[in-house]
Amino acid sequence: xxxxxxxxxxxxxxxxxxxxxxxxxxxxxxxxxxxxxxxxxxxxxxxxxxxxxxxxxxxxxxxxxxxxxxxxxxxxxxxxxxxxxxxxxxxxxxxxxxxxxxxxxxxxxxxxxxxxxxxxxxxxxxxxxxxxxxxxxxxxxxxxxxxxxxxxxxxxxxxxxxxxxxxxxxxxxxxxxxxxxxxxxxxxxxxxxxxxxxxxxxxxxxxxxxxxxxxxxxxxxxxxxxxxxxxxxxxxxxxxxxxxxxxxxxxxxxxxxxxxxxxxxxxxxxxxxxxxxxxxxxxxxxxxxxxxxxxxxxxxxxxxxxxxxxxxxxxxxxxxxxxxxxxxxxxxxxxxxxxxxxxxxxxxxxxxxxxxxxxxxxxxxxxxxxxxxxxxxxxxxxxxxxxxxxxxxxxxxxxxxxxxxxxxxxxxxxxxxxxxxxxxxxxxxxxxxxxxxxxxxxxxxxxxxxxxxxx
Ligand SMILES: [Zn+2]
Ligand SMILES: [Zn+2]
Ligand SMILES: [Zn+2]
Numbered sequence: 001x002x003x004x005x006x007x008x009x010x011x012x013x014x015x016x017x018x019x020x021x022x023x024x025x026x027x028x029x030x031x032x033x034x035x036x037x038x039x040x041x042x043x044x045x046x047x048x049x050x051x052x053x054x055x056x057x058x059x060x061x062x063x064x065x066x067x068x069x070x071x072x073x074x075x076x077x078x079x080x081x082x083x084x085x086x087x088x089x090x091x092x093x094x095x096x097x098x099x100x101x102x103x104x105x106x107x108x109x110x111x112x113x114x115x116x117x118x119x120x121x122x123x124x125x126x127x128x129x130x131x132x133x134x135x136x137x138x139x140x141x142x143x144x145x146x147x148x149x150x151x152x153x154x155x156x157x158x159x160x161x162x163x164x165x166x167x168x169x170x171x172x173x174x175x176x177x178x179x180x181x182x183x184x185x186x187x188x189x190x191x192x193x194x195x196x197x198x199x200x201x202x203x204x205x206x207x208x209x210x211x212x213x214x215x216x217x218x219x220x221x222x223x224x225x226x227x228x229x230x231x232x233x234x235x236x237x238x239x240x241x242x243x244x245x246x247x248x249x250x251x252x253x254x255x256x257x258x259x260x261x262x263x264x265x266x267x268x269x270x271x272x273x274x275x276x277x278x279x280x281x282x283x284x285x286x287x288x289x290x291x292x293x294x295x296x297x298x299x300x301x302x303x304x305x306x307x308x309x310x311x312x313x314x315x316x317x318x319x320x321x322x323x324x325x326x327x328x329x330x331x332x333x334x335x336x337x338x339x340x341x342x343x344x345x346x347x348x349x350x351x352x353x354x355x356x357x358x359x360x361x362x363x364x365x366x367x368x369x370x371x372x373x374x375x376x377x378x379x380x381x382x383x384x385x386x387x388x389x390x391x392x393x394x395x396x397x398x399x400x401x402x403x404x405x406x407x408x409x410x411x412x413x414x415x416x417x418x419x420x421x422x423x424x425x426x427x428x429x430x431x432x433x434x435x436x437x438x439x440x441x442x443x444x445x446x447x448x449x450x451x452x453x454x455x
Pocket of ligand 1: 104105106107108109163164165166167168
């Protein structure tokens with residue numbers, strides 16, 4: 001990747017084409033190879049004097065709007081432009097159909113004649129040969145004498161121009177431009193110049209564009225259908241205080257826990273290296289997001305792949321993504337209720353979770369990383385088709401406030417199992433120090449006066 005030194009994000013900026021469907025269509029056609037090079041054609045009937053027929057056809061826009069679309073894409077480095085021609089442009093009407101005209105350098109008249117110029121030594125008169133011609137002889141129009149011998153009483157100054165309006169004789173006329181559309185005469189230094197370019201797709205951006213154009217919007221749609229809110233180019237503040245930019249942040253508030261997935265997009269011409277994966281992982285870690293998906297185009301290098309697996313980053317190549325998106329059974333997700341979630345019994349909690357597509361296992365036995373087996377009061381699991389989300393729920397019912405030991409024990413179990421979303425239900429409540437500990441360990445606590453027996 002070229003952008004090595006950008007501090008916030010080293011991925012390309014989001015394809016800012018959101019509002020302009022026409023631009024997207026043009027880029028899509030170019031990526032698909034339906035439009036190759038975009039070359040201008042001279043067209044005297046058009047507003048600008050040249051047209052890009054291929055673009056006009058696809059976008060149904062004309063003239064300067066075409067140029068501004070092409071230029072904006074060139075500025076974003078999506079298109080590469082090559083110099084094609086330089087046109088002169090009328091500053092009055094912007095037409096490029098101009099004709100050069102010659103003028104007297106002294107009085108500016110366009111009425112100038114060209115021919116052999118004589119000088120009569122006797123009276124110093126200088127004029128065109130035509131002016132001296134009279135019935136086959138040369139007669140000076142000033143003094144009326146006949147010219148005798150070239151070199152003695154007159155000489156030829158050669159082929160020159162003479163202005164009949166002010167009698168100026170000169171060699172090089174002043175060039176001006178006549179606009180054939182509005183008839184203005186424009187001095188050479190006032191005439192506009194316009195460079196005309198041809199455009200082609202920047203091949204280095206192809207992979208990224210291919211992702212942006214289709215799989216990306218499909219992925220966003222996929223997540224939305226599963227109840228996620230998706231924010232592109234999301235700014236998140238890390239524990240370190242640093243601001244990070246995450247390509248896509250998917251969040252889902254199920255009323256109990258807000259679940260976030262950081263989605264990174266890495267596109268490169270070649271295999272993606274360790275450094276970029278590390279960068280993504282680091283940002284997600286600092287932001288406290290533990291579920292991570294990395295969409296890579298084309299693929300990962302071996303080292304990067306190992307690191308991703310070690311850091312539990314789910315890596316999807318675009319072709320994997322297509323499979324995931326296609327396999328997703330679309331069931332309309334229940335609109336998640338936002339009011340503070342309350343429950344009076346265990347069965348009510350289970351019902352609520354099930355309504356939110358969680359599978360709930362009571363008294364689940366789970367093996368930890370240490371090899372030990374743990375019992376979790378409730379294990380809620382939801383498979384989105386792209387990510388499996390687990391919530392560990394501990395329930396402690398006591399006659400008095402539940403103390404630190406129980407919360408600590410629950411936290412340790414979930415740590416060993418590797419579940420990061422933790423809910424602790426304390427009946428009737430926690431002690432102050434247990435509550436502080438829970439807060440620090442990011443355990444969501446529900447304090448319930450009493451839990452009715454499940455029906
Ligand atoms: Zn003149
Ligand atoms: Zn004379
Ligand atoms: Zn004009």
